[in-house]
Each structure stands twice: as C-alpha cells, then as structure tokens.
Amino acid sequence: MVNSGSIYVDNNGTTEMRCEVINAIQDSLIKDWGNPSSQNNPAQLAKQSINLSRKQISHLLNCNVEEVLFTSGGTESNNMVLHTIIAKRYCNPEVVISSIEHDSISLYARHLADQGMIRLTEVPVNGSGCLMVENFVAACTPNTKLVSVMLANNETGVLFDVSCISQAVKNAFPEILVHTDAAQAIGKIPVDVESLGVDYLTVVGHKFYGPRVGALYHRAGAPLLPLFYGGGQEHSLRPGTQNTPMIAGLGAAADIASRNLYSESCLMQQCRDHLETRLRETFGDKVVINCAQSPRLPNTSNFALLLPNCRSGDYLIKEIIFT
Secondary structure, eight states: OEETTEEOOOTTTOOOOOHHHHHHHHHHHHHOOSOTTSOSHHHHHHHHHHHHHHHHHHHHHTSOGGGEEEESOHHHHHHHHHHHHHHTTOSSOEEEEETTOOHHHHHHHHHHHHTTSOEEEEEOOOTTSOOOHHHHHHHOOTTEEEEEOOSBOTTTOBBOOHHHHHHHHHHHOTTOEEEEEOTTTBTTBOOOHHHHTOSEEEEEGGGTTSOSOEEEEEOTTSOOOOSSOOSOGGGGTSOSOOOHHHHHHHHHHHHHHHHHHHHHHHHHHHHHHHHHHHHHHHHGGGEEETTTTSOBOTTOOOEEEOOTTOOHHHHIIIIIITO
C-alpha cells in the first residue's frame, strides 16, 4: 500500500481492508440489522449472512461448517484453547508450546504455570529459526494434554512443520490435542486442517485484509469449553449476540483468500525476493538476510544492516526505495 508518499510494510501487524470486504460490511450493516438469535424476518437475514461466512471460512480451511466458531479475534481464540485444558480439570496437565508463540498463548500459559495450574514446557527454535519435530516429541509425556505451535512466525516469516509435529506427538501420545495459531499464514500459504492434523486452529481477520474479528476451528469431538456464559450463540461456546457485519466481512476476506491465494502468494514472493536482491546489491556483505535458507512466508523478510550508527529506515528510503 502506498499513501501520501509512504510505503506500508507492516502487513504482518495488520492489513488494510479490501474494498470488497468494506462493501460486504456496509451491506450487512444495512440489511443484517436483526438479531440472528430471533425468529423474525430481519433476524433470518442476519442468520443467513453468518451462515454464509461460516461456509466461506470452512471452505478456506477445508473443514465442516459446524467446526467454525466466531470470536472477537486471535487473542480470544488462543485463550479459549488454553482455558479448555484448565476447565477440563485434568490431573497435573502439561502443556508444550514453542518459545516464540504470540503473547496470547505464551503469556497466558506462563500465567497458568505460575499459578500451578499446568506444567509448561517451551521448545526453542534453532539457529535457523526452525523448530525441530523431535524436540516436541521429547518434551511430551503421558500427562501432556496440549501442544500449541504457530504455523508461521510474524517476525522471521519462518514456516513451522505443524503437520509433522502433530503426527509425531500423536503417534507417541494419541490423546494429545494440537493447536496452531495460523494468524500469519492464512491468505499467504494454503491452510488445510486435514493436512495439518490439528484439533484447533486460530483465524485472525485483520491479517488477511479482513476486519478485526476472528474464528476458531475446533475439530468435531475435540473438547472446547466457553470462556464465559450467557446466551446460546455459537452452540453455547461463545455466547453473546454475534457481530454480523464484521462476520460478513471476515467471510468475504476468506472467500477472496480462497480464490486468489496462488496468484497473490506468487506476487508477494516476487516482491520479497526483489527487495532482498536490491538489499544485497546495495549493501553487499553488510546486509544479512535472516533465516533465508529456511521455509518462509512469501511476504516476509527479516534482515540486519551491519553499518555503524545505522538507522535502517533512513538507509532503505535513500538507497532502496528511490533507486
């Protein structure tokens, strides 16, 4: 995105909503004003909009519509998975996560560990920013109830082999539940819950040109308990009147991501590779592209400039953007 002479390069932080998504939200604000839990005609329109969005997200993830739960965003989705482990009142439950999870996983898990409610193990990445499957298996015990590992890292762009991690830990301990935070991956690489073999997957709309709401995939039969109580919305798992317009926007973003994934992923990678080529041409051995040999998101580059008194932004503007 280019605006007022600036170039926005923080799409892993948040993305600008697409025009089609904005239109879907605006249309829903006008026509879907009814309470989807009611039985009147306006309510049925709102319910139809929510059902369509659920179908669009299920198509994106390759899951059943009943397995999609709408939430306020990634933090709630991630917290809900961890909360389930506590609410199930397992005896001495253990949780294994990577050491670079989003704060909504790591901080909550550490809090629960500090309270003596779980035993927590954090698996570190190696020098290439990768997670080793065997380290996750080694960290698991018969008391391990949950393994949570993000699908892609927001800073390095490194992709983690969640499919192999899930298969390996479930082969060793079949009762272990596996969660992945796919916030950074959706809309950039294929995300298929069947291929990943996970029980839970977090969806964050504003990471793929949608609104700031989210969803949680939960495999049929996997335990899931609500964070709070109220009405019967979302199968009583996420009570509260649904935010229909934002859900409509999330569905529209998911639909676009499904249709345009290949072409946009290729374009992202071309832009990333061009940037890294120009960095090397401009700075030579004074630039280090971190994790360049690891599997990465097509849109993410992490680099260091080895220059004295370096302010990277100034160098990039002078040497890269305008040459």
